[in-house]
Amino acid sequence: MKPAPFDYYAPETLPEAIALMARLENEGCDAKILAGGQSLMPMLAMRVARPDALIDLRRLTALNHIAEHDGIIAIGAMATKRAAEESTLIRERQPLFHAATQLVGHRQIRNRGSVGGSFAHADPASEYPAVALVLDMEMQAVGEGGERLIPASEFFVTYMTTALEPGEILTEVRMPMLPAGTGWAIQEISRRNGDLALAGVALTLRFSGGLCADARIAAFGVDATAVRLTAAEDALAGQKPDAATFARVAAIAAASLAEPMSCIHASADYRRHLIGVLVERTLAEAAGRAR
Numbered sequence: 001m002k003p004a005p006f007d008y009y010a011p012e013t014l015p016e017a018i019a020l021m022a023r024l025e026n027e028g029c030d031a032k033i034l035a036g037g038q039s040l041m042p043m044l045a046m047r048v049a050r051p052d053a054l055i056d057l058r059r060l061t062a063l064n065h066i067a068e069h070d071g072i073i074a075i076g077a078m079a080t081k082r083a084a085e086e087s088t089l090i091r092e093r094q095p096l097f098h099a100a101t102q103l104v105g106h107r108q109i110r111n112r113g114s115v116g117g118s119f120a121h122a123d124p125a126s127e128y129p130a131v132a133l134v135l136d137m138e139m140q141a142v143g144e145g146g147e148r149l150i151p152a153s154e155f156f157v158t159y160m161t162t163a164l165e166p167g168e169i170l171t172e173v174r175m176p177m178l179p180a181g182t183g184w185a186i187q188e189i190s191r192r193n194g195d196l197a198l199a200g201v202a203l204t205l206r207f208s209g210g211l212c213a214d215a216r217i218a219a220f221g222v223d224a225t226a227v228r229l230t231a232a233e234d235a236l237a238g239q240k241p242d243a244a245t246f247a248r249v250a251a252i253a254a255a256s257l258a259e260p261m262s263c264i265h266a267s268a269d270y271r272r273h274l275i276g277v278l279v280e281r282t283l284a285e286a287a288g289r290a291r
């Protein structure tokens with residue numbers, strides 16, 4: 001199929017893009033932002049999305065950066081996933097985000113897909129939302145009313161819906177560097193390599209006095225958004241990092257899922273089972289790194 005007709009705009013600067021968004025909004029026009037297009041273009045082709053206008057941000061070079069400031073890694077919304085994958089800064093100082101990036105689609109998709117586009121798309125089966133919850137990331141949004149920072153815990157609202165207001169553009173995502181001694185892991189199950197995950201888990205883990213402490217665990221692919229598994233985090237605190245503990249915590253994590261998604265690819269019960277398996281595996285992997 002071919003996309004339905006739409007108007008196309010390619011602003012040169014962020015202020016121009018924001019003003020254009022505001023004008024189209026005032027005119028009652030349904031405008032979509034085109035960042036990398038790896039999710040939006042198939043939706044257009046299948047006419048799942050039928051916007052009146054596309055605003056292409058590819059000329060906004062100011063949004064294409066990866067930098068460190070005061071212990072925070074800032075990634076411009078138009079930086080590609082391939083750039084994040086090849087970044088020495090991210091690989092060495094935030095390896096969880098680096099590993100998550102390597103799980104996104106295939107290399108051709110990472111070559112074109114933007115980091116900001118994935119966050120704004122907010123697919124619950126994608127890796128970035130879960131990692132954002134684990135790392136307490138912040139998203140910078142800019143609109144006519146100015147700039148604001150949105151914590152990850154508030155950014156993802158429901159299925160493919162974020163806290164971005166009409167007329168706002170996601171310009172940057174920010175994350176702390178991983179503290180020394182922190183173990184991390186991310187694993188997922190998909191039907192084929194590069195497919196969206198049927199279920200996945202991302203986590204970080206630290207030790208204190210040889211016991212588990214400060215665990216942050218998030219699941220993706222099981223609900224309308226990525227979800228923190230707080231019951232599992234609480235059960236892990238102060239426990240010995242051994243196989244018996246990880247198996248018990250994994251069972252708690254699986255049981256804590258209220259109502260996992262069900263579809264033709266995976267039932268709710270199967271997704272619940274996968275989360276238990278993945279929590280046990282990722283805890284063992286992260287513990288090895290924390291040691």
